[in-house]
Amino acid sequence: MEKITEFKNIITDSYAYCRKYKEETGKKIVGYTCSYTPEEIIYAAGALPFRLFGTNEGIHLADANLQSYCCSLVRGILEEGLSGRLDFLDGAVFPHTCDSFQRLSDIWRINVAHKFHLDIVLPVKLNTASARQYMIDILEKFKKDLEHALSVKITDAMLSDTIKTYNQIRALMRKLYAIRAQRTEIISGRDFHSIIKAAMIMDRPLFLKTLGEVIAQIEKAPGGEIKSDAKRIVLAGSICSHPDIYDIIENAGGVVVWDDLCTGSRYFDGVLDEKASPLAAIAQRYLDRPICPAKHAGLTDRGENIVRIVRESKADGIVFLLLKFCDPHAFDYPYIKEMLDKENIPCMLLDMEEQLPAAGQLQTRFETFIQIL
Amino acid sequence: MKKQILEFLKTILIFSFGKFKKFTLRFKKTKTMKDMMIVYYSEAKSARLTGKKVAWITSGGPVEPLLAMGIIPVYPENYGAMIGASKMGGGLCEKAEAMGYSSDLCSYARADIACATINGGPLQGLPKPDMLVCCNNICGTVLKWYEVQARYFNVPLFILDTPICHTEYTPEIAKYVRSQFDEYFAFLESACKRKFNYDRLNEVLLRSFQTQVLWQEILDTTTNKPSPMTAFDAFFHMALIVTLRGTPEVIDYYTALLATMKERVTRGIGAVPNEKYRLLWDNIPIWHRMKWLSQKFASQSACLVADTYTSAWCGTLKYVSGDNPIDSLAEVYTRIYLNIGVDEMAKMIIAMIDKYDVDGLVLHSNRSCKPYSFGQLDIQRIVEQERGIPCLMIEADMADERSFSESQISTRIDAFMEIIKEREETSKK
Ligand code: SF4
Ligand code: SF4
Numbered sequence: 096m097e098k099i100t101e102f103k104n105i106i107t108d109s110y111a112y113c114r115k116y117k118e119e120t121g122k123k124i125v126g127y128t129c130s131y132t133p134e135e136i137i138y139a140a141g142a143l144p145f146r147l148f149g150t151n152e153g154i155h156l157a158d159a160n161l162q163s164y165c166c167s168l169v170r171g172i173l174e175e176g177l178s179g180r181l182d183f184l185d186g187a188v189f190p191h192t193c194d195s196f197q198r199l200s201d202i203w204r205i206n207v208a209h210k211f212h213l214d215i216v217l218p219v220k221l222n223t224a225s226a227r228q229y230m231i232d233i234l235e236k237f238k239k240d241l242e243h244a245l246s247v248k249i250t251d252a253m254l255s256d257t258i259k260t261y262n263q264i265r266a267l268m269r270k271l272y273a274i275r276a277q278r279t280e281i282i283s284g285r286d287f288h289s290i291i292k293a294a295m296i297m298d299r300p301l302f303l304k305t306l307g308e309v310i311a312q313i314e315k316a317p318g319g320e321i322k323s324d325a326k327r328i329v330l331a332g333s334i335c336s337h338p339d340i341y342d343i344i345e346n347a348g349g350v351v352v353w354d355d356l357c358t359g360s361r362y363f364d365g366v367l368d369e370k371a372s373p374l375a376a377i378a379q380r381y382l383d384r385p386i387c388p389a390k391h392a393g394l395t396d397r398g399e400n401i402v403r404i405v406r407e408s409k410a411d412g413i414v415f416l417l418l419k420f421c422d423p424h425a426f427d428y429p430y431i432k433e434m435l436d437k438e439n440i441p442c443m444l445l446d447m448e449e450q451l452p453a454a455g456q457l458q459t460r461f462e463t464f465i466q467i468l
Numbered sequence: 469m470k471k472q473i474l475e476f477l478k479t480i481l482i483f484s485f486g487k488f489k490k491f492t493l494r495f496k497k498t499k500t501m502k503d504m505m506i507v508y509y510s511e512a513k514s515a516r517l518t519g520k521k522v523a524w525i526t527s528g529g530p531v532e533p534l535l536a537m538g539i540i541p542v543y544p545e546n547y548g549a550m551i552g553a554s555k556m557g558g559g560l561c562e563k564a565e566a567m568g569y570s571s572d573l574c575s576y577a578r579a580d581i582a583c584a585t586i587n588g589g590p591l592q593g594l595p596k597p598d599m600l601v602c603c604n605n606i607c608g609t610v611l612k613w614y615e616v617q618a619r620y621f622n623v624p625l626f627i628l629d630t631p632i633c634h635t636e637y638t639p640e641i642a643k644y645v646r647s648q649f650d651e652y653f654a655f656l657e658s659a660c661k662r663k664f665n666y667d668r669l670n671e672v673l674l675r676s677f678q679t680q681v682l683w684q685e686i687l688d689t690t691t692n693k694p695s696p697m698t699a700f701d702a703f704f705h706m707a708l709i710v711t712l713r714g715t716p717e718v719i720d721y722y723t724a725l726l727a728t729m730k731e732r733v734t735r736g737i738g739a740v741p742n743e744k745y746r747l748l749w750d751n752i753p754i755w756h757r758m759k760w761l762s763q764k765f766a767s768q769s770a771c772l773v774a775d776t777y778t779s780a781w782c783g784t785l786k787y788v789s790g791d792n793p794i795d796s797l798a799e800v801y802t803r804i805y806l807n808i809g810v811d812e813m814a815k816m817i818i819a820m821i822d823k824y825d826v827d828g829l830v831l832h833s834n835r836s837c838k839p840y841s842f843g844q845l846d847i848q849r850i851v852e853q854e855r856g857i858p859c860l861m862i863e864a865d866m867a868d869e870r871s872f873s874e875s876q877i878s879t880r881i882d883a884f885m886e887i888i889k890e891r892e893e894t895s896k897k
Contacts, residue, residue, distance in 0.1 A: 197634075225647040229643070232643070394615055422572075422609055428568060
């Protein structure tokens with residue numbers, strides 16, 4: 096699978112990739128914070144959407160602007176911004192989700208100077224007609240803001256093209272998920288994680304092409320079926336920026352077969368209607384897609400979705416990655432746990448701070464959990 | 469019931485009792501806060517018997533449509549403040565933590581979630597809601613919290629979504645929020661099975677705006693030197709603007725309060741004896757340390773003359789316009805203090821510093837409230853740059869008393885006051 100190495104190289108030093116990309120293509124690079132960013136519009140504007148993952152190591156610059164009781168995702172992103180390491184960005188886009196991201200946008204605007212700073216103040220509820228209309232209205236506004244910031248004109252034709260590309264990427268990623276749910280040995284969890292991450296960074300048509308080749312290779316290659324005694328695990332949470340978790344779970348006798356993560360299935364789920372008007376199609380996907388807990392689409396839809404994922408992926412158990420100080424996820428955990436208990440689905444809660452607990456300790460915790468499955 | 473409320477009021481009144489006695493004397497004609505709160509909570513608690521409906525609503529939410537429909541509004545956040553003041557927050561939060569809620573969540577939410585299951589807190593629980601009204605103009609926490617309660621009580625939830633105005637109040641936002649007010653009225657119609665009363669709403673709104681004008685005037689009496697009241701008094705008297713604005717009684721109450729304050733000004737009576745230093749408070753009060761903090765500052769001849777919290781209930785009056793008050797609602801409820809960008813908040817704080825002529829800024833970095841607290845470090849820096857006054861940041865929690873470090877905060881307040889005194893002296897030279 097030497098093709099996967101391409102992805103791995105990019106994510107090992109994504110900043111270097113961007114600098115080089117910029118030099119070679121002359122394209123603009125736009126940072127973004129979460130899967131509620133309408134990347135399609137950014138790409139159609141001729142810029143590369145670059146997902147900000149922040150850092151897990153040595154957050155200290157951010158201490159000057161954010162208190163210690165802010166989640167490490169937000170603190171880590173700010174750290175990178177303040178450090179100047181993101182100087183290749185032409186601008187950054189902040190879709191509204193949780194309170195911490197909301198304030199990150201303000202702090203970024205005040206302290207981190209790129210050429211432009213855009214907010215997309217999304218609706219919080221996604222299940223009413225007026226919210227749908229508002230979503231379309233602000234996508235329209237975002238498009239105009241971006242045209243102005245990048246001095247380009249975004250035509251419907253450009254948007255339609257990009258939408259096709261994104262549909263293909265998402266379809267292939269869902270295919271890869273499906274293959275891996277059956278033949279988990281074909282790609283390690285760590286490599287799988289690299290592909291997902293690369294999808295949010297790499298030049299999208301190139302990513303699509305390479306991913307197609309990887310999948311073709313996989314489809315030809317025999318074997319790789321899940322080990323008969325391996326336990327099937329679903330990961331749930333906000334983002335997972337610790338590829339070690341996949342290794343540790345595998346060493347403990349499990350394997351991640353699906354997820355409900357912002358850097359995972361939530362990013363790939365949903366299809367854009369190629370026949371609808373482009374912005375309406377983008378809006379509709381957000382309304383249909385499984386939600387992040389900072390959004391509202393009903394009282395129990397997240398729990399139901401997680402149960403569905405577990406059933407469909409034939410998982411034996413679920414691991415919740417709960418980032419310390421993450422309010423939306425922490426509020427949802429008790430009711431989802433209750434729903435899972437009712438369904439007899441075992442679950443484990445892993446509280447995560449900036450850094451993971453020591454690998455040995457983690458391995459033991461996973462082993463204990465996996466033994467009961 | 470009456471006894472519980474009295475008990476509770478005693479606990480929160482103790483700190484300002486001396487002054488309060490003076491106020492009550494002048495209140496012979498009007499009802500006291502105590503009377504009003506007793507009547508209010510008794511009515512809410514007996515709603516089942518009287519056939520009235522109860523709605524739980526967030527502190528920044530539009531209460532006027534509820535009053536127009538004769539629905540009793542109940543504020544879990546106000547109850548959260550009571551819980552904090554009665555030092556019951558720690559115990560209740562612990563209970564919520566045992567239910568699986570992280571200790572890092574907002575303590576009002578934790579306390580309320582726990583209370584609901586055991587009828588806890590100073591009034592032994594709030595009356596059960598028939599519906600929930602959640603306006604997210606203050607935070608995203610209320611959305612998650614009200615979802616929890618909607619599942620628990622199995623009652624309808626209305627979400628009024630007010631997008632944050634980082635840098636502007638856009639036409640898109642105006643249109644979206646305006647249309648949600650119509651949805652809100654329709655929601656109330658279906659909850660009450662009766663037509664929405666627009667005439668009543670207009671009446672209530674006019675009274676509500678009038679109350680906000682009065683409240684602002686009361687807060688503005690502190691521009692006088694010495695200041696006739698402190699922010700601690702404002703924290704106490706605000707209960708009515710939060711819970712009962714729009715009712716005629718509140719107008720009477722605040723009219724009398726304003727008269728009292730004006731008289732204190734004429735007679736040169738200061739809230740803090742020998743007021744020498746004037747301070748501005750940012751963020752929600754530390755309810756469980758009100759008495760301690762007010763004495764602490766008073767002992768240093770420092771008066772907290774204003775705060776960003778109590779003024780939030782009248783800060784958007786400038787957006788009331790036109791003949792039809794209903795059309796102002798979207799803007800009034802969307803552009804509130806917490807729903808704007810940090811730089812905008814800093815501007816407002818600087819305006820307050822000038823208006824109330826303050827010597828220092830005290831920022832409560834409140835672990836419970838992320839949208840209020842994140843950005844404070846920038847606000848502090850901006851204030852220091854633009855006005856050069858000393859700032860103090862203390863980390864605490866508004867209603868969970870467990871993590872309060874009294875000795876550390878005491879030392880820091882002393883050090884801060886030292887700086888203010890020195891500054892004063894050098895400026896005199
Ligand atoms: S949703 Fe949670 S993890 Fe994500 S930024 Fe907000 S607080 Fe942090
Ligand atoms: S204290 Fe802050 S987080 Fe809690 S309900 Fe109030 S505004 Fe929201």
